[in-house]
Amino acid sequence: MPSCRACGAAAGDLVLDLGEQPPCDLFPPAGDPGPDPLFPLRMWLCGRCSLAQLVEDPGTKEEPAGVEPRALTEQAADAVRALAGAGLVRPGASVAEYGSPHGGSWLPLLRAEGMREAAPDEPADLVIDCFGLMHDADQRAAMAARAARLAPGATLVMQFHSLASILAQGQWNALRHGHFAYYSLPSASALAGSAGLRPGRSWSFPLYGGTVLLELSRDGAPDAGTEERTRREVAAGVTDSARVAGLGRAARDGAARLRAQLTDVADAGKRVLGYGAASRAAALLRHAGIDSGLLPAIVDISAVKHGRRMPASAIPIVPPDFLRSDLPDVLLLFVPDLLAEVRAAFPALDEHGCEWILT
Numbered sequence: 001m002p003s004c005r006a007c008g009a010a011a012g013d014l015v016l017d018l019g020e021q022p023p024c025d026l027f028p029p030a031g032d033p034g035p036d037p038l039f040p041l042r043m044w045l046c047g048r049c050s051l052a053q054l055v056e057d058p059g060t061k062e063e064p065a066g067v068e069p070r071a072l073t074e075q076a077a078d079a080v081r082a083l084a085g086a087g088l089v090r091p092g093a094s095v096a097e098y099g100s101p102h103g104g105s106w107l108p109l110l111r112a113e114g115m116r117e118a119a120p121d122e123p124a125d126l127v128i129d130c131f132g133l134m135h136d137a138d139q140r141a142a143m144a145a146r147a148a149r150l151a152p153g154a155t156l157v158m159q160f161h162s163l164a165s166i167l168a169q170g171q172w173n174a175l176r177h178g179h180f181a182y183y184s185l186p187s188a189s190a191l192a193g194s195a196g197l198r199p200g201r202s203w204s205f206p207l208y209g210g211t212v213l214l215e216l217s218r219d220g221a222p223d224a225g226t227e228e229r230t231r232r233e234v235a236a237g238v239t240d241s242a243r244v245a246g247l248g249r250a251a252r253d254g255a256a257r258l259r260a261q262l263t264d265v266a267d268a269g270k271r272v273l274g275y276g277a278a279s280r281a282a283a284l285l286r287h288a289g290i291d292s293g294l295l296p297a298i299v300d301i302s303a304v305k306h307g308r309r310m311p312a313s314a315i316p317i318v319p320p321d322f323l324r325s326d327l328p329d330v331l332l333l334f335v336p337d338l339l340a341e342v343r344a345a346f347p348a349l350d351e352h353g354c355e356w357i358l359t
């Protein structure tokens with residue numbers, strides 16, 4: 001049985017089981033016939049602190065920083081504006097960042113606001129965690145490390161993809177190896193409490209269907225907005241294992257729907273391509289049992305993936321030229337946040353009347 005990565009409790013419930021999945025960053029050379037290694041991919045909800053968390057991890061290294069989606073860079077600017085408006089971004093004050101291995105640092109924006117980057121281990125006036133904490137296997141130790149960086153009176157701000165929005169939108173494929181925690185306001189507040197921090201204000205953003213930025217400090221108190229947001233999350237079921245287990249149903253339905261859509265496309269004799277060879281695409285394809293018979297190739301702008309294939313299937317990863325030379329009738333987009341920029345970058349798709357499938 002697992003024990004909680006945040007509070008150590010052993011009581012909890014398995015809420016999502018995606019079966020055996022390849023490690024998240026495995027993209028073998030196209031000529032490698034496999035078989036590829038597979039590991040269980042499961043989510044567990046702590047019965048005490050309500051942290052949704054990854055059960056097993058293969059321990060493989062994280063996906064390197066790739067090209068940042070525009071939605072991510074635009075949201076970073078929005079978030080820094082919100083923090084400046086809240087008086088947390090001040091010229092001359094020091095900042096330390098715990099970033100994501102996938103990139104997306106806010107430091108350039110904060111430097112432009114006149115903030116100074118704290119030296120390693122130097123206490124900072126503002127500590128930023130933007131999708132960083134979720135990558136730590138020991139959640140309690142990672143929160144304690146961030147709290148230890150706070151200068152007297154300083155603030156930690158933590159940004160996370162909200163479990164409430166994962167539930168509301170059935171985003172079961174948010175679950176992946178290397179991502180150890182899926183926070184709600186109740187579970188994030190409990191984790192912060194273990195390091196002597198309390199929630200204060202909070203902000204929400206549409207990124208990934210619902211992202212929360214939470215202010216934490218030693219003498220904080222939730223404002224009316226944070227209390228209301230917490231009530232709404234609890235009402236949405238973030239602390240209720242039966243409700244969170246709805247993700248399993250969403251996974252089965254999502255996989256069956258995609259399989260049916262691609263089967264229809266094939267039966268109609270239409271040409272289909274995928275876009276965005278991300279880890280979440282690998283999990284979805286594997287869960288849906290889709291191979292190159294139904295999806296002949298996936299376009300990705302990252303050159304390091306060209307000449308490679310999806311894990312656990314023989315679907316090749318190809319460069320964007322494929323979208324110019326031989327237009328598909330249907331484009332399956334694995335990262336819906338990319339829709340606007342893919343349309344802008346490849347206007348011929350819409351001119352050709354290309355249909356979109358968003359996963």
Ligand SMILES: [Zn+2]
Pocket residue numbers: 004005006007008009046047048049050051
């Ligand atoms: Zn717990």
